[in-house]
Amino acid sequence: MLPNKIKVAGIDYQIQEVKEIDDDPSMIGSYIYQKSTIKIKSGMSQDKKEQTLVHEMLHACFNEAGFDEQDEDVINRVGIVLYQVLKDNDLSFGDKMPRLNELMVHPNTK
Numbered sequence: 001m002l003p004n005k006i007k008v009a010g011i012d013y014q015i016q017e018v019k020e021i022d023d024d025p026s027m028i029g030s031y032i033y034q035k036s037t038i039k040i041k042s043g044m045s046q047d048k049k050e051q052t053l054v055h056e057m058l059h060a061c062f063n064e065a066g067f068d069e070q071d072e073d074v075i076n077r078v079g080i081v082l083y084q085v086l087k088d089n090d091l092s093f094g095d096k097m098p099r100l101n102e103l104m105v106h107p108n109t110k
């Protein structure tokens with residue numbers, strides 16, 4: 001499952017899994033800056049959905065950083081590597097780890 005929102009530069013971006021994006025079967029993700037919304041095509045493997053989310057998240061990061069014009073090739077390349085680094089190193093920062101917090105609050109439940 002994907003998170004249903006991520007925060008980028010203080011802005012909540014809603015994440016929606018949808019069957020099809022903009023009536024285009026070849027689209028696997030989209031990002032609408034004005035609506036703070038990221039859409040990910042459902043029905044893909046979990047890895048592909050996560051990788052696509054990192055790609056769209058990068059668009060949001062660049063936009064929030066003031067890069068209105070973005071090079072799709074740069075976003076593609078950095079997104080692929082960033083996803084690998086985040087995933088293979090199990091990176092998470094701060095105390096917002098809901099699964100771990102759940103285990104700590106309810107140690108006897110699964």
Ligand SMILES: [Zn+2]
Pocket residue numbers: 055059072075
């Ligand atoms: Zn893109």
